[in-house]
Amino acid sequence: MSNIQLFNADCRDILKNLPDNSVDLIVIDPPYLLENTKTGGGSKLNNSLQNIFDKLEENNLTNGFDMRILNELVRVNKKINMYLFCNKAQLPMLMSYFVNGKKCSFDLIKYHKTNAAPTFSNKYNSDTEYVLYVRKGGYCKPACYEDASTLYQDAMNTGDKHRWGHPTVKPLPLVERLIRNSSKEGDTVLDCFLGSGTTAVACKKLNRDFIGVESNKKYFDIAINRINTKEKKNGTN
Ligand SMILES: C[S@@+](CC[C@H](N)C(=O)[O-])C[C@H]1O[C@@H](n2cnc3c(N)ncnc32)[C@H](O)[C@@H]1O
Known part of the structure; x- marks a missing residue:
């Protein structure tokens, strides 16, 4: 059985209290850095793209994240072993921090x-x-x-978005794959941008201990509910 600790807080407040070298694997999916699509035009497609952007903006999911968090993640990670979901606008900064700055080796999963x-x-x-x-x-x-x-290919995750009420929920099979590949049973995994709790569900299934942080109360409650929901037979919790 995995030990799951969840915090409804800003991760900057939680991370500073985590001990050095205490986490085996970090999997994070912070807010992306997105430009306002300002599609205009009024076509059905343009309106739908603009609505998606507006919903993300309303939920503070378009402005990226405080990059100083990376220093804390490196401190708490036993050895740098980290998956970071991101969009293309964030790649140069992340590569510069980890590859140029910390001399990490890297892979890019699409x-x-x-x-x-x-x-x-x-x-x-x-x-x-x-x-x-x-x-x-x-x-x-x-x-x-x-x-x-290094490729995960599937149709858009709209079923999970509706089911779990989070606009950027990530596919559980992909998250499970990352955790299986880079940790073992009993290891501690950290996700300080928990959202609807995909990483927590994966850790529960895979018997990893887990620390999760989510600042938004609505999403935090969704994550708790999701973690406590019995898995469906087809494994798509
Ligand atoms: C991209 S979503 C994560 C979605 C998640 N991977 C899933 O599958 O549901 C990022 C989440 O980080 C949360 N967040 C943003 N800034 C945060 C912070 N400083 N501390 C904790 N959570 C934060 C947002 O509320 C949002 O739910």
């Missing part, structure tokens, strides 16, 4: 959505999110060919 809305006017579609894996002493030991893939 989460590709096969049915994302099309974009026009000189842009590629916004159909890919990234998970930067950085390590210095940490490890990645996939048990099978699929787990070693």
Whole structure:
């Protein structure tokens, strides 16, 4: 049985009280850095893209995060062993911090959505999110060919978004894969941007101890409810 500790707080207040070298693996999905799409035009597609952006903005999910948190994450991590979900605008800063600054080795995992809305006017579609894996002493030991893939491809996660009421919920099978690859049973995993609790559910299934922090009370309550909900037969909790 895993030991799960959850905090409804700003993670900056919790992280400073965690001891040095106390966490085996960190998996975080902080708010992305998104430009206002300002689609205009009034077409159905434009309106729908603008609505998505407005909902994210309303929930403070478009302004990135305080990068000083990274110093605390490095301090609490036994050896740097960290997965960071991000969008393309955050990649240069994260690479600069970990790869140039901390001399970590890295992999870039792509989460590709096969049915994302099309974009026009000189842009590629916004159909890919990234998970930067950085390590210095940490490890990645996939048990099978699929787990070693740097591509996770699926239709958009709209079912989970509706079911769990969080606009940026991540696919549980992908999160499970990351945790399986870079930790073992009994290890402690930290996610200080918990959202609807996907990492907590994965840790419970995989027998990892878990520390989760979420600042928004509505999402915190969703996460608690989700963790306590019995898994569906098809495993898509
Ligand atoms: C991208 S969402 C995480 C979604 C999550 N991976 C899931 O599958 O549901 C980021 C979350 O971090 C929370 N958050 C933002 N700033 C925070 C902070 N300083 N401390 C704790 N949580 C924070 C937001 O409220 C939001 O729910």
